[in-house]
Amino acid sequence: MKSSSTHQVSFANTDLSIKIDCGDTLLGGILRAGIGVPYECNAGGCGSCKYKLVQGIVADDLEDTAGLRVSDKRKNKHLACISRPQSDCVVDFKLDPQYTPKNIPGNTPATLHSFEKLTHDLWEFRFDSVGPAHFLPGQYAKISLPDVHGPRSYSMSNVANDEGKWLFQIKKVVGGAVSEVLFKDSLKNLNITIDAPYSIAHLKSESQRQAICIAGGSGLAPMVSILHGITQLEHVKPDPILYYGARNCRDVVDKSYFNTISGFRPDDQYIPVVSEPAQSDNWAGATGMVHDFLKTQLEDAVCDYEYYLAGPPPMVDAVRRHLVLERGVPVEQLHYDRFF
Ligand SMILES: Cc1cc2nc3c(=O)[nH]c(=O)nc-3n(C[C@H](O)[C@H](O)[C@H](O)COP(=O)(O)OP(=O)(O)OC[C@H]3O[C@@H](n4cnc5c(N)ncnc54)[C@H](O)[C@@H]3O)c2cc1C
Numbered sequence: 243m244k245s246s247s248t249h250q251v252s253f254a255n256t257d258l259s260i261k262i263d264c265g266d267t268l269l270g271g272i273l274r275a276g277i278g279v280p281y282e283c284n285a286g287g288c289g290s291c292k293y294k295l296v297q298g299i300v301a302d303d304l305e306d307t308a309g310l311r312v313s314d315k316r317k318n319k320h321l322a323c324i325s326r327p328q329s330d331c332v333v334d335f336k337l338d339p340q341y342t343p344k345n346i347p348g349n350t351p352a353t354l355h356s357f358e359k360l361t362h363d364l365w366e367f368r369f370d371s372v373g374p375a376h377f378l379p380g381q382y383a384k385i386s387l388p389d390v391h392g393p394r395s396y397s398m399s400n401v402a403n404d405e406g407k408w409l410f411q412i413k414k415v416v417g418g419a420v421s422e423v424l425f426k427d428s429l430k431n432l433n434i435t436i437d438a439p440y441s442i443a444h445l446k447s448e449s450q451r452q453a454i455c456i457a458g459g460s461g462l463a464p465m466v467s468i469l470h471g472i473t474q475l476e477h478v479k480p481d482p483i484l485y486y487g488a489r490n491c492r493d494v495v496d497k498s499y500f501n502t503i504s505g506f507r508p509d510d511q512y513i514p515v516v517s518e519p520a521q522s523d524n525w526a527g528a529t530g531m532v533h534d535f536l537k538t539q540l541e542d543a544v545c546d547y548e549y550y551l552a553g554p555p556p557m558v559d560a561v562r563r564h565l566v567l568e569r570g571v572p573v574e575q576l577h578y579d580r581f582f
């Protein structure tokens with residue numbers, strides 16, 4: 243008997259039923275069908291995409307993940323971003339229209355064009371695809387490399403374009419499988435697959451508020467994309483501010499990099515904050531953790547801004563706690579991706 247190339251996935255307590263390609267994740271298949279369900283990291287780390295498997299068989303890419311507790315597993319709960327249906331399934335999932343994709347995610351082959359070293363361990367890579375690069379400022383892709391098991395999430399640092407140009411700022415991870423491949427000076431013509439776009443933490447083009455962008459480490463990429471995106475909008479209040487948390491001075495991206503953002507004045511609008519400056523660095527800028535520094539900067543009009551955040555989960559969570567719980571900023575004005 244010929245095996246089916248799709249599986250039927252039905253949503254419990256609804257009339258909704260979709261077909262998902264064999265081999266695709268449940269989350270990927272649902273979003274490709276234009277349906278919104280909660281998610282964030284797409285990597286098994288945050289737990290946002292948890293669902294209950296009511297009927298059928300799924301295979302999970304990872305056995306132990308931060309996003310799923312042992313008690314969840316006992317209740318037959320799984321994470322949609324790492325579950326791959328192996329048969330027709332019934333799933334119990336909370337639908338949420340705010341996650342309905344504005345651009346349907348799809349797979350695009352792309353080839354390495356060039357790279358630029360932003361710091362000793364943060365490089366910006368340009369990949370070119372044959373088709374257009376369609377995404378919203380601040381969104382991310384899942385990238386698959388030949389010979390590396392599983393995709394990795396990386397945010398685009400440019401904006402959508404018809405030429406098929408994709409820029410990613412990638413931080414070297416010690417022992418990281420993708421890092422090991424990419425951080426070689428001699429790398430040429432690497433072919434990858436880009437599955438994009440993902441994330442609801444994109445530039446809110448309908449908002450007229452001034453933007454405050456807060457990034458830690460490689461969280462800079464989506465903020466740069468958002469800053470480029472703001473320059474294409476006429477009604478947004480000008481002068482977005484970018485706070486950038488770095489561990490030491492050699493992790494700070496030079497302000498000249500930001501000259502490519504039209505109208506952006508790095509001297510006034512780019513504020514690097516170094517948590518562990520060495521005495522020999524003679525660092526004259528802001529010091530401390532970026533979330534603590536931010537507390538000293540925001541004045542009474544704290545609710546007048548749109549906040550965009552990306553980077554290490556502890557940094558993002560600390561900023562969220564401060565803004566929402568201590569300062570009363572409406573959650574709708576915070577847009578974040580935690581890099582698990
Ligand atoms: C939404 C989102 C957006 C992101 N955007 C960016 C971005 O723009 N730029 C960026 O640089 N990063 C980004 N990240 C983070 C990035 O996806 C991860 O750091 C990714 O894991 C790096 O891939 P890698 O192959 O280099 O490392 P991995 O191979 O995934 O390794 C990650 C860690 O796991 C350890 N490890 C790996 N294999 C094993 C093993 N078998 N046993 C034990 N430990 C192991 C490694 O030593 C390393 O510490 C993002 C993450 C998310 C969720």
Ligand code: FES
Nearest residue numbers: 282284288289323
């Ligand atoms: S665990 Fe699935 S989206 Fe984060």
